[in-house]
Amino acid sequence: MNDNTPKEQNSIPTSKVQRSAKFVKTGFKIGGNYIKHYSKKLFNPEMDKSELNEDNASDIYESLSELKGSALKVAQMLSMDKNLLPQAYTDKFSQSQYNAPPLSGPLIVQTFKKYFGKTPDKIYDKFNVRSSNAASIGQVHQAELNGKKLAVKIQYPGVGDSISSDLKLVKPFAFRMLGMSEKELDIYMREVEERLLEETDYELEVRRSIEFSTACAGLDNVVFPKYYPELSSKRIITMDWLEGKHLREFLQTNPSQQLRNTIGQALWNFYNFQQHELRAVHADPHPGNFMITSENKLGVIDFGCIKEMPEDFYYPFFSLTSTGLMDNKEETIKAFRQLEMIHPNDTPAQIEFYYSMYRQMIGLFAKPYITDHFDFGQTAFFDELYGFGEKVSKMPEFKQARGVKHFIYVNRTNFGLYNILHELKAQVRTDTFKPHVVEQFA
């Protein structure tokens, strides 16, 4: 599999049997990789596991990307949690954030005929049947209408049907790779399933995209594509084509510190305005969802994944980011209880243990909030963060399910944000949209 350009893919295996077969194949391959690893190691004891990890990651990526849809989404989510995975997995998975093999042209034409009764070349002045990139549960095509360049996102048929069965199949792999307990994984999977099913509803996505881009219109240096509800349907979204560079391409141009700060600030404001003012957030901060335009503004695409934060989560969680509350042990424990990080039947010793661990954890998370500006370029903060993550992931006390389900997407959002800001090495003013806090709980 040295071929770096993915072959055009002509079918998604959709029935459960076929998908299972795919995963079984991966399982075999991984088994094979281990055999390969250990037989090589016989002759060369120096060898470390990174080749093995790379082999495994590559096989998993290949089978996930052939499965498309929700499995690819899981791959993307896994690659967000850099601290949980060895580097090789992460690198390979990062690929899935940019490209996966496309589907056949006639199927695209067919989808249009089904929803608009017309072929794409009758709807747009120009339409490119070769997709420009994959969007995990769909693919993006370039089109033109009345001189305007458009991006047309098309969803694969049958994606909604296969999400649930897909997640069940991913489970044992996630289980093995993340080393989570089954119960913990279940909460995670259910929440993920809910979000993923929402993501297959393109009509909802168009409504939300318009809502959010209107609400965020006042933010500096953030731009959104215009959405066209009349050219969108259950499986198709038409929006303006945003011209620009992906984060990685942008970074390759060696942007100045000032420019990186501007983009970083825009990103920070975009997320914190949503979290603290809208209480609902674009929960998919992987680099593929952002563009840096030629005017050096941050372009945001894809509002498929929105996480709404209920008050009983928002207040206890974000109040912990204020020093006033964290210094008050009694109130902090109350907040932990509300967030189910401390369970009602925990022993005093357990309460003490989880209190001190979670206090450290949230203390770390809240670091950028404590001061009025923060340098995300410093590696010390991230080393501490990952180091802590690694330590925690090895502790038997954390094998069981703790914390309400809302953490999954909120953590993913914020750590995703931190990660991107780190890659940007941006220095950001963090007091632009401050969390609303309470200092006492009932």
Next chain:
Amino acid sequence: MATIESIQKAYIDFVLTEGQQPKSVYIFAKKNKMAEEEFYQFFGSFNAIEQNIWTGFAVKTIAEIKTQEVWSQYSAREKALSFFYSFFELLKSSRSFVVYSVKKQQKSFSTPQTFTGIKDIFESFCNDLIVEGLESNELSERKFFSNRYKDALWVQLVFVLNFWINDNSTGFEKTDEAIERGINVTFDLFQRSPIDNLFEYGKFLAKNGGLKAKMGFGSN
């Protein structure tokens, strides 16, 4: 004045309402207020009408897909896919008739008369795209077999047709998947594949079979 279309329409209406063919051309003509001989100007029998309707589906599909701008950029595989998708999209508007007409056929190994016309059209369409595919090396030239590629596609068409008749997913999405998968498998087989290598290896062994005796283990 009757036309091919008006007779087809009246016939479809009749069989769908009555669930069977009219007892005679006389009855059918009388019901539609035309002379019996006028009917024969267009069709020799009721079966000829059905045959003509089916042929019409294929002709219409082919004409339609060829007007699509992307047509010229399509590979042979995509052209075949395009035909299948458009064909079943077109069939949707006449689903009741299609179900009636297919279910009425007796099971047999040869193509029922009703489908001989569409088979000819479809096969000549396939022939064109196969020749094109062979020329561009998209498909693999194989003695004897490449002449049979079109038969494989016809078998696919009959298969998907039956699949579609029994498909009750919304918007016949399952049929779309059956097409995407089925056609791709078929074209994967048309391409150069390990089978060719295996075959050539077999040929090599057969030609050089004499070696076996000389290299044989322990015979002398």
